[in-house]
Amino acid sequence: MRTKPPGALGRLEELAHWYAGWRGDAAPRIRAPQIVVFAGNHGVAARGESAIPPEVTAQMVANFEAGGAAENQLANEAGIGNTTSAAALAALLLDGASADWTGRGTGVDDEGLNRKTAVVTSALVRHRPEVTDGLDALARVGGRELAGIAGAISRARDLRVPVILDGFICCAAALALERTVPGALDHT
Numbered sequence: 001m002r003t004k005p006p007g008a009l010g011r012l013e014e015l016a017h018w019y020a021g022w023r024g025d026a027a028p029r030i031r032a033p034q035i036v037v038f039a040g041n042h043g044v045a046a047r048g049e050s051a052i053p054p055e056v057t058a059q060m061v062a063n064f065e066a067g068g069a070a071e072n073q074l075a076n077e078a079g080i081g082n083t084t085s086a087a088a089l090a091a092l093l094l095d096g097a098s099a100d101w102t103g104r105g106t107g108v109d110d111e112g113l114n115r116k117t118a119v120v121t122s123a124l125v126r127h128r129p130e131v132t133d134g135l136d137a138l139a140r141v142g143g144r145e146l147a148g149i150a151g152a153i154s155r156a157r158d159l160r161v162p163v164i165l166d167g168f169i170c171c172a173a174a175l176a177l178e179r180t181v182p183g184a185l186d187h188t
Contacts, residue, residue: 022162022187036152037064038145042081049084049116051108084116086172088123088141092131093179098124134179149173163188
């Protein structure tokens with residue numbers, strides 16, 4: 001048994017307690033951590049709302065496969081248009097104007113940001129009055145990778161596997177679960 005002053009590990013200690021609770025094990029070990037990558041292109045990319053063309057998605061996935069991405073480096077130590085869909089999803093579920101949720105994503109200029117904001121506004125006008133819950137919103141404005149993220153988060157909960165959410169896109173996908181079943185993200 002190791003000794004240390006209570007709280008000496010700061011946030012890491014809090015995460016360790018949370019992880020142990022979700023695993024149902026007072027002394028859990030992380031033996032095989034995983035990073036799951038979801039990639040996809042969205043039809044809105046054809047409207048010029050992204051600074052990067054859809055072809056880059058395939059190049060990014062090839063980089064993952066070749067071991068050249070930052071995620072590969074993280075794994076060794078243990079997609080395009082999706083910010084528009086994530087912005088529309090967050091705006092549908094959390095309200096607010098499209099400009100509140102739409103950012104520069106891949107680094108679009110002012111004109112690109114205006115196009116992107118217009119796409120999200122169009123989605124809100126079309127879908128906001130009819131959205132019934134988070135999964136309905138996800139089906140209306142999300143892409144396959146956002147649905148995949150939500151599915152992976154949900155399955156991880158079933159298996160008592162804690163999940164670390166990183167970034168706007170996966171947090172928007174997770175929000176769809178929380179808005180459908182309050183408390184669905186206790187393991188994240």
